[in-house]
Amino acid sequence: MAQSKNDKIKQLLAEQPSGFSLAQSFYKDADIYQTEIDNLFLKHWLYAGHLSQLAKAGDYFTFEFDSESVIVLLTASGDVKAHMNVCRHRGSKICLTSSGNQKSLTCPYHAWSYNLDGELISARNMPEDFEPAENGLHQVKVELLGGLIFVCLHDNPPSLSALRRDLSPCIPLFGLNSMKLAAHKSYVIPANWKLAVENYQECYHCAPSHQEFAKVHAMAKSPQVFKTAKDKFKQANQGNPKFATFDCYFDLAEDGQEGYQYDRNPLLRHAVSGSADGKAVAPLLGAITEYDGGASELMIGPLSYFLIYDDYMVAYRFLPRSIDECVCDVSWFVNKRAIEGKDYQLEQLTWLWDVTTQADKTIIMNNQKGVDSRFYQPGRLSEMETFQQSFLNWYLQALVK
């Protein structure tokens, strides 16, 4: 008798050795991919965008992964709402461009029209017993963390209460709600999405692959050198609110709570920001009053990452398009009062993480090519891949939840 999908996944989980990269099936098996979409992407909070992208009523942007598309918009009453981008008539996609402004949402197929709250307001020539009130757009859960907009496509999302409690000092400090989106780039990577996340989670590859990053980040050094630098950095910054770290990682999140983590790491001695020469590239963020030579790493949910220098923030997210293609979306944020061309230059601001992400794209692509081989087998992880191991621990648990 053929093995059921659940039994196959359970067997793969049971056989996966801890401290090793994943077995090939996790990157290649269609049932695994479908289960990831159902249990990870549909059940967790995903970073969709920032409030600064919705300046006036009717402004919208779409957020997409796998075969899903969500419209995130600002309603006439000033609320951020999210609707599935799927017409309730025969299912056409409604918003076909990735951002814009609309007074109402009209389907391009047969012109059913919805207001910004998602209610159906016009549908021509329908039978008498048709109920417009029962044909509104499917609503998606939305939460704001400072200006960061998160969506969850599940009716029962994990709680964000623990995260909100721990994150609240960071919101005014880094000005999460007083930033603006300065630049955005999407990097399409012909690889399974996990190879992209795993690559982001470890700095074992930083020294050989990211000379530019390694010039300003102490993290690219050996674990011993980095630990010494970090201990010294924390010692020198006692009382600095940027070091009010909380201790919770994805795989350690309480039951029912979304996972998150925050940490602040030292840059190299001469550097105060992530730039070509380590010098600042934009005015200070939020309530920060001075450079301390560090950068904060904030992870919210399993798939959304924020790297916060004193003068700018980079938001990273990794979204699958299919089993063997993903998108790495990178957004650069600056203080909302900063003026482009005067207070910051886009090229300087985006240089480091553009060059680094381009290099990562090549690494991840090559990783997939090797993982596709009949000769690939799980390899032993190094001491510099502990975050990757934490992600894998979380992933393996979440896959069957």
Ligand code: FES
């Ligand atoms: S599918 Fe949208 S109006 Fe027909």
Ligand SMILES: [Fe+2]
């Ligand atoms: Fe990298």
